[in-house]
Amino acid sequence: MAILLPAFTRAARGGRESVGSADLLLECCRRMGGELLQLKYILMSDGPDSVARQPDSRVGHPLSVYEARAILREVARRGADYSLGPPPAVLPDWTAGAVRTLAEARSMSTDQGLSLVGGREVLTALLVGEGTTASALLTSSGVDRSELLSAVGRLASFQGKRPWAPAIDSLEMTGVLRMNLVFRLLQWPLNLVVRKAIGHSYGLVATLEDEAARQAGREGSADVRTEHVVLGAASIFHQLALSQIAEPEELRDCRPVLERYGLSYADLILRIVAGANAVLSQPGGEPLSVRARRPVASPDVAMAFELLGGMARQGSSYGEILESLFAMPQVRSAIAALTADQP
Structure with a gap:
């Protein structure tokens, strides 16, 4: 939620029609740049509007896809309920790439025996994903994905005070x-x-x-x-x-x-x-x-x-x-x- 909600809020306030994997990647950079200096290079790159969107052909685990869609709906609902001013008439969509990224993050957490999905898993899913705006943004930034993945793997898992409940x-x-x-x-x-x-x-x-x-x-x-x-x-x-x-x-x-x-x-x-x-x-x-x-x-x-x-x-x-x-x-x-x- 610490990554998803700010990403959605920024897109909504900016009048964007959708929130994609590149938005999630940039929010990870803002939240985790103090621990991973390589992320600062991505922030210096052009934003998601300048990256061509590519079709997503990945297939996720059905339970992970269901949970990803459910939590993203919750995030959008909370973002709309707590927005300043009159309620928006239309909310930004979540792209298929954003859904798949969160689904993969959940699958990674499950495979590791973790009950919660944290920033580490979301960032890992963004780094290994292909054919998304996040992947294109990573390539244009020039960061070494393998080096960054190794650094992410050394981070602790979920670090919040408690899960989304x-x-x-x-x-x-x-x-x-x-x-x-x-x-x-x-x-x-x-x-x-x-x-x-x-x-x-x-x-x-x-x-x-x-x-x-x-x-x-x-x-x-x-x-x-x-x-x-x-x-x-x-x-x-x-x-x-x-x-x-x-x-x-x-x-x-x-x-x-x-x-x-x-x-x-x-x-x-x-x-x-x-x-x-x-x-x-x-x-x-x-x-x-x-x-x-x-x-x-x-x-x-x-x-x-x-x-x-x-x-x-x-x-x-x-x-x-x-x-x-x-x-x-x-x-x-x-x-x-x-x-x-x-x-």
């Missing part, structure tokens, strides 16, 4: 998880008032609603549907585990509910990828467009969250709320579709 931020903001002391003291009075007014489970319901919208965005959907709510419920636990954060007390009665319905986030994603394998395995691919408008809750989802909010106000636990959610006919249908074996 928006649900954790939401749980902290609503008081379910502890946050840094200063922010916690500032937020505590508000959380106390809200908890008394609408129940102790309000933070988890709010996080679930946010996470459902995020899952819809990751899928490129214009609407938040019941399957996105199911994915969101499973994803909260996935993000806690990925961040190596112990499950808060409010969630301890919920895991058995998810297990009873067979809702493991990683398994659900694998099933989605299997269903879209033919599309994800195609070489090259089209640019990835992202909707400028945020996903909007469908009538079924809006009604469901109204009922869940009422249960929170009446003092129901989050486990009880999940039980009621999964008992809804439309949600049961979504669970059946998500957990069905692919032909």
